[in-house]
Amino acid sequence: MNPKSLTYFSYHLLVLLLMMCFCLSANAADLAAQVILAKGQVSAVSTSGKTRSLKRRSKIYSGEVIKTGAAGSVQLRFIDKALMTIKPGSELSITSYLYDDGTRAVSKKEVVMNLVTGGFRTITGIIGKGDKSAYRVQTPAASVGIRGTNYEIQQESSGSFVMAVYVGGISVENEAGSIDLGLGSDFNYTRVSPGQPPQGLLVVPASLTTNV
Numbered sequence: 001m002n003p004k005s006l007t008y009f010s011y012h013l014l015v016l017l018l019m020m021c022f023c024l025s026a027n028a029a030d031l032a033a034q035v036i037l038a039k040g041q042v043s044a045v046s047t048s049g050k051t052r053s054l055k056r057r058s059k060i061y062s063g064e065v066i067k068t069g070a071a072g073s074v075q076l077r078f079i080d081k082a083l084m085t086i087k088p089g090s091e092l093s094i095t096s097y098l099y100d101d102g103t104r105a106v107s108k109k110e111v112v113m114n115l116v117t118g119g120f121r122t123i124t125g126i127i128g129k130g131d132k133s134a135y136r137v138q139t140p141a142a143s144v145g146i147r148g149t150n151y152e153i154q155q156e157s158s159g160s161f162v163m164a165v166y167v168g169g170i171s172v173e174n175e176a177g178s179i180d181l182g183l184g185s186d187f188n189y190t191r192v193s194p195g196q197p198p199q200g201l202l203v204v205p206a207s208l209t210t211n212v
Helices: 003-030 206-210
Strands: 031-039 042-045 051-053 059-061 065-068 073-078 083-086 091-098 110-117 119-123 135-138 143-146 150-155 161-167 169-174 177-182 189-192 199-201
Touching: 031 091, 065 073, 110 150, 143 150, 150 206, 161 169, 161 177, 161 206, 169 189, 177 189, 177 199
Parallel strands: 110 135
Antiparallel strands: 031 059, 031 073, 042 051, 042 065, 065 091, 073 083, 083 119, 091 110, 119 150, 135 143, 143 169, 150 161, 161 189, 169 177, 189 199
16 A cells, blocks of 8 residues: 555544544433333434334433333433333433533533423432432423422323322422422322412322322
């Protein structure tokens, strides 16, 4: 190979290596969670619209949408040690999950998720135990903020959402009103419908005991 050809080859090899490093760095920066267990039909839709099936050890990235089939469910461990089980028939958008676990340089800690349909149960991680304004879950009926907690959300057949707190507390609010659950509040359960204020419940809603 003559020097000119060698130079051309070296240049393109360098470009390829730089592109690979860039892709790896981007993926590392965007990593949100890893699958612990997947049952039935479970998939992730990337920001580019590509769908892939999920299995144990699959990686989940910030910006992806997780979907479970009618008999599917998935357990996730997030980068800040949060744990979540996404229930059957669910769609959850992980809009933003930012945290520096020592392998990336992220100055902002943030969790923003959108539960489109279905439900989940979660034990929050380091982000959920810090600044409560850094954690927000949106549903079609209300948004949820937390104060370091173990809580659950489930959509009912009517379209309403029921929520429960087992440890810690959450704040549920929409344009019609708000309610605090747990941490010395009057209620640990609520039901909220779009456009209606959240209603406190004294007993656990049946939909939380049947959809697990």
